[in-house]
Structure formats: structure tokens, C-alpha cells
Amino acid sequence: MDKDKLSERKERILKAVVDEYIKSASPVSSGEIQQKHFNEISSATIRSEMSALEDMGYLIQPHTSAGRIPSKKAYKLYVDKFMVKLPLRRKEIELINASFKSRFDGIEEIVKRAAKVISDVTNYTSVIVLSNINRVKIKRIKLVDLDSRSALVIIITDSGIIRDKIITLSATINPIYIEDANNLLNKIFEGKTVAEIKQADEIINTELKDFKELYENIVAILLSYEEDKNSSVIIEGASKMLDHPEYDLDTTRNILSVIDKKERIAELIEENQDIEFTVRIGKDEALDKCAIVTAKYKINGKEIGHAGVIGPERMDYSKVVSVLNYVGKTLEEISHGGKDDKYDKLK
Amino acid sequence: MDKDKLSERKERILKAVVDEYIKSASPVSSGEIQQKHFNEISSATIRSEMSALEDMGYLIQPHTSAGRIPSKKAYKLYVDKFMVKLPLRRKEIELINASFKSRFDGIEEIVKRAAKVISDVTNYTSVIVLSNINRVKIKRIKLVDLDSRSALVIIITDSGIIRDKIITLSATINPIYIEDANNLLNKIFEGKTVAEIKQADEIINTELKDFKELYENIVAILLSYEEDKNSSVIIEGASKMLDHPEYDLDTTRNILSVIDKKERIAELIEENQDIEFTVRIGKDEALDKCAIVTAKYKINGKEIGHAGVIGPERMDYSKVVSVLNYVGKTLEEISHGGKDDKYDKLK
DNA sequence: TGTTAGCAGTCATAATCTTAGAGTGCTAAA
DNA sequence: TTTAGCACTCTAAGATTATGACTGCTAACA
Numbered sequence: 001m002d003k004d005k006l007s008e009r010k011e012r013i014l015k016a017v018v019d020e021y022i023k024s025a026s027p028v029s030s031g032e033i034q035q036k037h038f039n040e041i042s043s044a045t046i047r048s049e050m051s052a053l054e055d056m057g058y059l060i061q062p063h064t065s066a067g068r069i070p071s072k073k074a075y076k077l078y079v080d081k082f083m084v085k086l087p088l089r090r091k092e093i094e095l096i097n098a099s100f101k102s103r104f105d106g107i108e109e110i111v112k113r114a115a116k117v118i119s120d121v122t123n124y125t126s127v128i129v130l131s132n133i134n135r136v137k138i139k140r141i142k143l144v145d146l147d148s149r150s151a152l153v154i155i156i157t158d159s160g161i162i163r164d165k166i167i168t169l170s171a172t173i174n175p176i177y178i179e180d181a182n183n184l185l186n187k188i189f190e191g192k193t194v195a196e197i198k199q200a201d202e203i204i205n206t207e208l209k210d211f212k213e214l215y216e217n218i219v220a221i222l223l224s225y226e227e228d229k230n231s232s233v234i235i236e237g238a239s240k241m242l243d244h245p246e247y248d249l250d251t252t253r254n255i256l257s258v259i260d261k262k263e264r265i266a267e268l269i270e271e272n273q274d275i276e277f278t279v280r281i282g283k284d285e286a287l288d289k290c291a292i293v294t295a296k297y298k299i300n301g302k303e304i305g306h307a308g309v310i311g312p313e314r315m316d317y318s319k320v321v322s323v324l325n326y327v328g329k330t331l332e333e334i335s336h337g338g339k340d341d342k343y344d345k346l347k
Numbered sequence: 348m349d350k351d352k353l354s355e356r357k358e359r360i361l362k363a364v365v366d367e368y369i370k371s372a373s374p375v376s377s378g379e380i381q382q383k384h385f386n387e388i389s390s391a392t393i394r395s396e397m398s399a400l401e402d403m404g405y406l407i408q409p410h411t412s413a414g415r416i417p418s419k420k421a422y423k424l425y426v427d428k429f430m431v432k433l434p435l436r437r438k439e440i441e442l443i444n445a446s447f448k449s450r451f452d453g454i455e456e457i458v459k460r461a462a463k464v465i466s467d468v469t470n471y472t473s474v475i476v477l478s479n480i481n482r483v484k485i486k487r488i489k490l491v492d493l494d495s496r497s498a499l500v501i502i503i504t505d506s507g508i509i510r511d512k513i514i515t516l517s518a519t520i521n522p523i524y525i526e527d528a529n530n531l532l533n534k535i536f537e538g539k540t541v542a543e544i545k546q547a548d549e550i551i552n553t554e555l556k557d558f559k560e561l562y563e564n565i566v567a568i569l570l571s572y573e574e575d576k577n578s579s580v581i582i583e584g585a586s587k588m589l590d591h592p593e594y595d596l597d598t599t600r601n602i603l604s605v606i607d608k609k610e611r612i613a614e615l616i617e618e619n620q621d622i623e624f625t626v627r628i629g630k631d632e633a634l635d636k637c638a639i640v641t642a643k644y645k646i647n648g649k650e651i652g653h654a655g656v657i658g659p660e661r662m663d664y665s666k667v668v669s670v671l672n673y674v675g676k677t678l679e680e681i682s683h684g685g686k687d688d689k690y691d692k693l694k
Numbered sequence: 695t696g697t698t699a700g701c702a703g704t705c706a707t708a709a710t711c712t713t714a715g716a717g718t719g720c721t722a723a724a
Numbered sequence: 725t726t727t728a729g730c731a732c733t734c735t736a737a738g739a740t741t742a743t744g745a746c747t748g749c750t751a752a753c754a
Contacts (some may be wrong), residue, residue: 029746042698047747065746086700102571106513144491146500152501152509155493162499164511166453224449238585239603242596249589249596256586376717394718412717412734653732 006056013038013049014058015082017066018070022314025245026068072281074102075291075313079279083317088326092121096327100334107161107299110334112234114297114307114327123321124311125259128297130232133157133307134194135223141185141218145173153218159302162224167217184211185218194222195293200285232305233262244312251289257287259310266293269294269308291315295324299331360385360396361405362429365398366419369661370590419628422638422660426626429662435673440470443674447681448631454508454646457681459581461654461674466584468670471658472606474618475644477579478652480504480572481541488532488565491613492520500565510572513661514564518557531558532565541569566612579652580609591659598636605633606657615642616655624668638662642671646678 006014016037020028030050034043050068053059058077059068070078090097099117100110111128118127142154146166151173154164171177187198197219225232238259241252259265268284269292281291287310294308307327309320353361363384367375377394385393397415400406401587405424406415417425435443446464447457458475466473497515518524536544544566572579584604588599606612615631616639628638634657641655652676656667 027746031746042403043746044698044700044748045696048697051748061704061747064748065703065744067746104665106511122621143490146503156493156500162511162513164453164501165507237607237609239600242600242603253586253589256589260584260586374717378717390717391719391727391729392725395726398719408718410734411719412715412732414717 006053009050009055011073011081013046014053014070014074015078017053017059017068018074018078018082018314019048021069022316025050025312025314027062029067032067070314072313073337074315075130076279079317083321083323085322086318088121088322092323093326096330097123097321100330107159107304110299110331111234111297112307114331115116115234115236118307118309118323118327119240122309122311122316122320123237123240123243124309124315124320125235125237125240127236127259127265127269127309127310128234129160129266129306130234131159131303132232132270133161133222136302137191137193138189138197139191141182143178143181143185143214145175145178148172151178153221155222159299161304165221167214167221169213169217171196171213172205179209181214185214188215189218194226197222220228226279233266235259235262241310246312246314247289254286255290255310258284265310268292269306277324279317289313291317293320293324294315296327297331299334301332351405353400357396357400358428361392361400361417361421362408362425364397364400364406364415365421365425365429365661368416369663371412371657374416376414378530379414388441417661419660422628423626426664430668431561431667432669433665434674435468435669440673442468443670443677447677450620454506454651457646457678458644458652459583461678462581465656465670465674466587469658469663469667470584470587470590471656471662471667472585472587473583474606474612474616474655474657475548475581476613476653477581478506478650478653478677479579479617480508480510483508483649484538484540485536488529488536490525490528490532490561492522492525495519495521496524500568502569503687506651508651512568514561514644516564517562518560523679528558528561529608535562541573544569582606582609582612588657593659593661594636601633602637604659605631612655612657615639616653624671626664635686636660638664640664640667640671642675644675644678646681648679 013033016033018030020036030043030047033046033050034041038046050059054061054068058071060071061068064300096117099113107344108130111130115126115128125289137158138155139158141157142156144152144154146152147223149170149172150166150168152166153166154162156162191201237257241247241256241259246254247255264284268280271278271280271294276296277292279291282288283292286292289312290310291313292308292310293315294306296303296308297305308309308316309324311320350661351614360380363414364375367379367383377397380393380397381388393628397406401408401415405418405421408415408420443464446460452485455477458477462473462475479602484505485502486504486505489503491499491501493499493513494517496517497513498520499511499513500560503511504510524559539547555665585603588594588603588606590601611631615627615634618625618627618641623643625641629635630639631637636659637657638660639655639657640662643650643651644652644654654671656662
């Protein structure tokens, strides 16, 4: 369409309407816009401009005698064109930095903190989905004896995520067994992705001999990570969903029940994996009235997952994007200063 | 008081009122009680009995022309005297059992599953608070090298909880260092509680020599567990709080914000540590309108934490207690069949 | 041609009033 | 002690009215 070219004045008015609506959550009238943003022209003029914007699909009138609210189309334009990355306040920056000062955290704990601080600073619900272990390479596997029949398997991925599980074997475990096993395991698993391991299943079987049970246990562990999305989804501040005046009890209930089903949220957050930043508005049945802003997070240059913020369509996109951005950068810095990427110096 | 002795009929009527109110969430009238529970006597008689029960503080009339609802006092009596542990349904038992079939879970994952299934079966919000590591004995500490400057510290407690953290040291780590360190660490930490370690701080300092930095790191890790209650509190089904008709939006918001602050919930759940089962009704400012049922959970005979269910005062106590009970028993059984308590067979 | 003041028309929201009926308390009789 | 009967109370729901916030349109003006 050609009509989609907005005059500069229309753009300014539209931006003003979105800004006001983000603040007030109630329909914006021509008078309000005139008072707060356009002292130079009359409300009648603004009225006719807004009427035109409505015809173009950018504004919606809930009823004849109400002001207007932005449409999804308006939000999209707003995000693309008008949104500025405003610098965070000193207090907010301090809060974020303070969250990451602890030295001892593994990646999963860092990520939990990230989720918490994103939610705290933005005042929206935040979600972090850790990358599927399927696509991640195994850097090293380590077996540690616990007692004569059980051992701890430690899996270190190239993104630095460390997971461990206890396994129980029918064979007796002694130091020699552990050493042999460790050598063999690393030979088999090092540098492979879970997907590759699944395929290689048959071929390897011959090499294994005494370690067949162990091998099968470890593969089962890897597969179990794949299955349960649950444990790789971190949600913080879900109760903040109650603070948005545009949602009635029913809507809130629906939204929260979707969020509770972590699988669905994981899919939504992980969509568009190749784009650095996404804003999605009302894409899902129950999340019809929600906007989701997502970002890809890296540590050590490796993607570790996606972070998302869920809120009403009229969310404070500028702030959310700024916070996601700053937290993302902070995460990358942590990895530089903290533990480094030298696992491969050992064999 | 002497008046507190209820006649048998009063007791039966009171129980009937509580039962009905649990079902319907709306004031119970004398007629309703007469129809459903007391065909032999008239509603007028029940009316006068209910009036007496009101005088005694067991029932409350929201307004003159309404039925009556139970008071906190009534709920307490109900829980103490009338509640029966009804057997769970086959479906519910199957659901619970299915949650625990996986072989590979460490204690924390088992506990997460427990929280989830408790919430799913009862339809209330569930909370599990893992025992403060302070009171738990350290069974063994293990150091595993990751690269030349960092290592993984694995802490095994006598209740079988395993935690690990990465530490980075200024000294270079080699196999000999690791072995020496492991020996020393176990000499120092084995069988001690965190509280004891804090006190022993000075005395040990002399023995340490080259391992001082390592020691301090590990103590710092132990202390950090003590600090953040956050990571030892698991909440499931918080959104179910929205399903209770007696809560308006504001009340729900308050309750959920208390639940979000995990520290406060942890305190509530951990109160009365010596009692096997507790029902607490409206003990807290924001949780004034809530009841909390808690149980102590053990694995391998060692207390691992407390589980709690949070809901409205009129919650289905029978069911909640039954579920908590059954899940508790299941947990104890897991530990018998699964990995056993033989860590001490190694030195 | 774009802008503006003025004014009638619309419609939601709030306030007020009305009504229906659910449930009680009391009384008097069994 | 129990019960039927009835007057009384009070909420919840529905109907009615009033208010006022906005708009859209028109006509005049730059």
C-alpha cells in the first residue's frame, strides 16, 4: 500500500499516542495529545489526523465517545521506528551489577540471577530458556566415584554449562575403573553434540566392552535433558502479570497458565533463533494480548540461551530493550573476567 | 472455658458446615445443612444450633441474611478432630508414582518433581524448602580439576544432597595438588556441620599452608549457601492461587507477592521443625486469609526439607494431608531402592 | 487547502433506585 | 426441646437516570 507512508506530523502524533497509552493504559484523546505534545495546533486538527490514522489501521476506537488506543500495527511501527534505547539510570545499573558480583556461580546460577534482575528492573515477567543441549558440543565428560556402586557424571559443554547426575552401576567401581572409563568417555564424547551421539549409537557399541552399562547410562542422561524442557526454563516475577490494569482476572489466569506450561513459552522465546532481538506482539492464542521481547544471550561467545520479557502490548519497550541489552553485555563480560575457556588445555 | 465442649450434634453440624463451605466457597444456610445432612431434624433446630455455634466463635455471619461461614477456630477444630485421611484415588497414586520413576535424579531434582506433583494433584500452590545446609553434616568433599586454574568442588552431605561450584585459584592445579587437597579437605570437613566449620575457622588455619586459598574458597561457598534462601525454595503452581473464588484481585496480588519473596515463605514452612505435620491458618499479615499445611520430608532417614501447601482457609485439608503423606512415603522408599547410603565405605 | 472554533450527538461509567429472594430470628404451639 | 410460620433484614441483580468525556461535522477563516 502507498497510504502507509505517514506524514511527519502523523508519525509524531502516533508516537505521542503510543507513549501516552503506555503510561496511562487508558484511551488517549485528541485533547490530551494537544495539551501535552502539540500546543501549536488545535485538538480539532489532531482529531482529524487521528481519524486518518484510524482509517490506516494504526489506531482503534474502543467506542465512539472514547479516545483511541494503538493497534498491533502501531506497536510494530513504534518498535521499529520510534523506540530509543534510553540509557539506564544509575540505580538500575547498580542493581544489575550487584546481581552478578558473586564469584562462585556456575552458568545456571548466573542465568537465574539474570532472570531475576531483568524482572526486578523492568517490572515485567521474565523468562530465560537455556539452549537445547542437543545443539551444544560436549567438551569433556568426567566420572567421579562416590561409593562402590555409584558415581557422579559431570558433563561440561563448550558453552561452559556444567551438569551432573548420579548413576548407579551393577559393576564395582574402583579407581582403575574410573580412570579407564574417563579416558574412554572422553574419546567417545569429546567435541560431539548430543545429536551426533544419538546417531553414532551403533558404531561405537563394539569399542565399549566393560563400559557398556556406563555408556548407556550416560546416553540416557543426555537424552533425558533433551526431553524435559522444564528444567531449562527459568521464570521470574510471574506475579507481576497481575499488575497490569488492562488484564481482567480471566485473562491473567489464561496468561499465567500458559507461562506455567514451560514448554510452550520455551518455543515462543526460542523462535527466530537467528535474530539478535525480537519483539513479538500477540502471536499466540492465550498470549494474544501480550508482547514478548526476546534477546539471544551469549557467554564466552557461545549462545547459551534466550531471554524474554512478557508483558502487555503497551509495555515500556524502550526500557525492556535497554535492560535486556545491558544484562546481555554484562553476561558477556563476566565470562571474560571469570573462569575462562581453557578446559582444552587438559586432556 | 467450659462452653467449648460441644455436644455431639453441634460437632456434627459444624463439620457439615465446614465440609459444605469447602465445596461451595459460599455461606452455608441452615436449610442446606438440613437437606444434605440432617433429614431427621428441622432447619429451625439447626438454625438455633448454628446460632449457638456462632456465639461460641465457631461460625461467622457475613451479614444478617446470609448463611454462615467457618471461623479460624472452626477450621482448627476441624483439622484436629474431624479430618480423615482419605485414601488417594488410583489415578492420583499413578500420577505420583510416575513422577518418580526416573533413575537419574539427584535429590534436588527429586524434590522439584515432588513439588510439581503435589501441586498438580492437590490443585494448590506447593512449596518445598530444602533444609538449611547449616544443620546438615558434610559427608565428603571432592575436588575435581577442570583446567589449570579452576576446579569443581563437589559437596556431599549426609542427606545425600550434592552441590557443586566452580572455583578459580591463583595457584596452578595439577593432579598431585588435587590429591593432596582432597585428602586434606576430607580430614577437615568430614562429619562437620557448616556451623561447626564457621567456629573452627581459627584453629585450622595453621594446618593449611598451601591450601589456604582453596580452603577459604570452600568456606565462602558454604557460607553463600547459607545466605541465599532463594535457591533452596521451590515453588510450583503459584498461578493456581488465582483459582480461588474467595480472593479478589488485590488479595491474590498480595499473597503472590509474599510467595515471590521466597525468604518469608521459607520461614513459614520451616517453623515448628519438630512436628511431623502442621496446619497453620492465617498467621501472617498478607497470608491472613491463607492456610498452610506443612510436612517434614526425609530421605534415607535424614530430614531433607519441609514441604508445604498454601491455599485458602477452606482448603481440602483431607486431600492435602493425604497427598503430602503419600509423597513423603514415596520419597523415603525411593531412597531405599535407589542409590544407597554407602558413601562412607570409601575413605 | 489546511486549520480552527463551536456544537450536536454518542456512549460508557457511575450513581441511584427498585426489586427479588435467600436466610435469619423470634414467637407460639406441639 | 422441637417445629412451623412469619416478619424482618440485607445483598445481589436489574433498571433507570445523570454525567461528562470525546468525537465528528460544519462553517468560517487564513
